[in-house]
Amino acid sequence: MRLIIQNNYQELSKWTANYIARKIQLANPTEEKPFLLGLPTGSSPLGVYRELINLNQEGLVSFKHVITFNMDEYVGIPKDHPQSYHTFMWENFLSHIDIQPENVNILNGNPADLKEECARYEQKMKDLGGIDLFLGGIGPDGHIAFNEPGSSLASRTRDKELNYDTIVANSRFFNNDVNQVPKLALTVGVATILDAKEVVIIVNGLGKARALKHAVEEGVNHMWTISALQLHPRGMIVCDEHATYELKVGTYKHFKSIEENNLDAGNLLNTDLIW
Numbered sequence: 001m002r003l004i005i006q007n008n009y010q011e012l013s014k015w016t017a018n019y020i021a022r023k024i025q026l027a028n029p030t031e032e033k034p035f036l037l038g039l040p041t042g043s044s045p046l047g048v049y050r051e052l053i054n055l056n057q058e059g060l061v062s063f064k065h066v067i068t069f070n071m072d073e074y075v076g077i078p079k080d081h082p083q084s085y086h087t088f089m090w091e092n093f094l095s096h097i098d099i100q101p102e103n104v105n106i107l108n109g110n111p112a113d114l115k116e117e118c119a120r121y122e123q124k125m126k127d128l129g130g131i132d133l134f135l136g137g138i139g140p141d142g143h144i145a146f147n148e149p150g151s152s153l154a155s156r157t158r159d160k161e162l163n164y165d166t167i168v169a170n171s172r173f174f175n176n177d178v179n180q181v182p183k184l185a186l187t188v189g190v191a192t193i194l195d196a197k198e199v200v201i202i203v204n205g206l207g208k209a210r211a212l213k214h215a216v217e218e219g220v221n222h223m224w225t226i227s228a229l230q231l232h233p234r235g236m237i238v239c240d241e242h243a244t245y246e247l248k249v250g251t252y253k254h255f256k257s258i259e260e261n262n263l264d265a266g267n268l269l270n271t272d273l274i275w
Helices: 009-027 046-057 085-092 114-127 164-173 190-194 206-216 225-231 249-259 265-270
Strands: 002-006 035-039 066-070 072-074 133-137 158-161 184-187 199-203 235-240
Touching (some): 002 249, 009 035, 009 046, 072 085, 114 158, 114 184, 199 225, 206 225
Parallel strands (some): 002 235, 035 066, 133 199
Antiparallel strands (some): 072 184, 158 184
16 A cells, blocks of 8 residues: 655645546547546545646646546435535536546436446446546545445445434535435445555545544454555555544654655656556
8 A cells, every 4th residue: 555645635636636647648548448537525535626627727638538437426316406426526527627428427316226226337337447546535434435334345336324423424515404414325335446456545634534544554444444445456545744643653654755755746747657
């Protein structure tokens, strides 16, 4: 696992966006061989999305031959609902770049059959050759997508009941009324994410410091689903200084020393990336 420590959220966002853009550049995607990009919602990726929009508008990266798959969606609210993840993605990212609408994939939260929709989504990723890079964020309890504590590390795309903590946390988007928050969601599984050729996770803020500690310093544990990233051959966490608060000094210095001679965000678009 790589741990990239940036000074603050702005630098974290720029580094991550440049890294993703460079991976797309190197892949040189075409209509016949597109680049498959997994995407999250939530507050963590907003800075990355803003930076990617800027790079796209400056002509440094194109999404014309990029196919996206989102991590999750609420069940039971219309896709044009202000708090649906369809709305979130189009308002905050997709409508600002040159992606082709037919290349956008977001789970349908109102299908005739939930399990059939999940199976279809999972199969489509495989049929297209698999996700090249999955971007993600985590919650304070270390959950990734809607794979909350206790989720199977072998889980696949499925319908998932949300726990009370998640409902309360998300109520801020629903007039602070827990009764308005959907109790069920569709989500990619932990194993679905780990199937990607590369996984990049954003961890920012003091509130996620404990989760980062479990992800980096503790063992793989289904109560902290982010810890499954340890099993991935090309897993990376990009964090800010606040998120490192609970790491041991030796851990912090170990990862800083490894990366200190690597490329900074400003150079990523002009040079090859080395693992």
